[in-house]
Amino acid sequence: MAETPVQIESKITRILIVGTGLIGASTGLALKAAGFKGHISGWDATRVERLTALEMGAVDEVASSREEALSVARHAHVIVLAIPVMGILDWLLELAPVLRSGQLVTDVGSTKLQIAELGQGLFGGGGARFLPGHPMAGKESGGAALAEAGLFRGAMWLFTPFAEEMDELAVEWRSWVAKFGARTLDLDAARHDELCAWVSHLPQMLSTALAALLEDRFGDAPEIAAIGGRALRETTRLGASPYSMWRDVAMSNTDPIAETLFALEQRLAHVRENLKTPALRDEFALANRFRARR
């Protein structure tokens, strides 16, 4: 094939993906599908995850220990932390002393305030840079086996940068994200966590609570399976989400999530107390208006 005459030079030629589960492996596949020609290393604490990612071509090689991954990190242009929030905090602490100028750390953690605050302290001076990120994509189950190059197409990839100036590597990383087909938006980290509590964490906790309540109440009663339709299926679908991922979200965004849950409890009580009054009509009218915009 003929080379196109104008080539934008890629500064990023070596990437390390820490955590080759659903999001990490999909990031590797998306990079390759978007034309990334550099080298992608991977590391996952779970052996089957890193071998699956390798097998499916999401990464070109895998480290065989955390120590090896850390030494690969010293030579990567971009290190993508694609693990739960608490693990990201650990990695930031480990990476900060060994990285240098000309390197960029980014992450995909679901909550951003703790990560951004720690990251600013560690990477806010000179040397290596840090760009906190959050692709709003996923599936009910995780794991490399479900990874797809198209996972981020049409999804929102949020960033919560703490520096005004745009680092060259960060600019290029953003351009790769755009090539994945994702939309991007920059937010303040605290605002990110508050908004995500409403649009993501509350729906999750709600769905988990509803499914758990029904499980407690009905167990495997055949009638529930027989008569439950789309309404039940949709409102409990997220109940299949794994605790392993949500534990860290609940831990790192406790107050905003608690606020949304409390507000919903009060709202449900309001509906309950007004099942026979015109206030129920007002509630439906508000809900109709919310949906009409979407």
Added chain:
Amino acid sequence: MAETPVQIESKITRILIVGTGLIGASTGLALKAAGFKGHISGWDATRVERLTALEMGAVDEVASSREEALSVARHAHVIVLAIPVMGILDWLLELAPVLRSGQLVTDVGSTKLQIAELGQGLFGGGGARFLPGHPMAGKESGGAALAEAGLFRGAMWLFTPFAEEMDELAVEWRSWVAKFGARTLDLDAARHDELCAWVSHLPQMLSTALAALLEDRFGDAPEIAAIGGRALRETTRLGASPYSMWRDVAMSNTDPIAETLFALEQRLAHVRENLKTPALRDEFALANRFRARR
């Protein structure tokens, strides 16, 4: 075309559908798609609904007034009441004095205890029969224009008969419902209302409350639209449902719905108080188990 040698004789040749909205018009279309060769009359208090149903061939003719519909009912083998619950109660009271043996009334109301109790008093003696029914099918919006012959395919069509013996017309009506592709299940009316409160009314009230809460809190803030993904979309989808239909459900099934809402409020408080404790893991485990069965 050659006749098949054995023909099951159809007793039902004249049907009146009262309420030619989504469910009523879909019932007419489903009857025709299933090979019903008799005559279908329709009535709807809203002129555009009855004319739309006529135009799309869901009914063969429409009455032009409630009085005319009532006189058509005198000569119908089956009268299908496809209107909200309170309207069904009104029609049962009007039909009882004018119908006779050899006629069957059935309905599609979302709650069954009030309807079955009134119907038993009115039709439980001799004369015309009544078979309470409830197809669990629908869309976020109603209206004849959205009607489809296939609306009931794979859906559950519940019955809450109060008589043990199977009337001949009721047997034939059930066979038409089976031909629509619906599954059927007989339930006690009170149990029906309790189960539907859990699998249908609670998801609805929940979705309405969540959408109303977000509307109150964020109005048309662009960020919510930008970052809300599938989780938000699915848990608020039912928020588009019209009050006009749910008012009667809330009115006629108040206590069971209130019980489910109260239980969910307590469950959400439990989650809120345990965002940082191992009880959250138990909640996810229960929810996972509920979903694994479905």
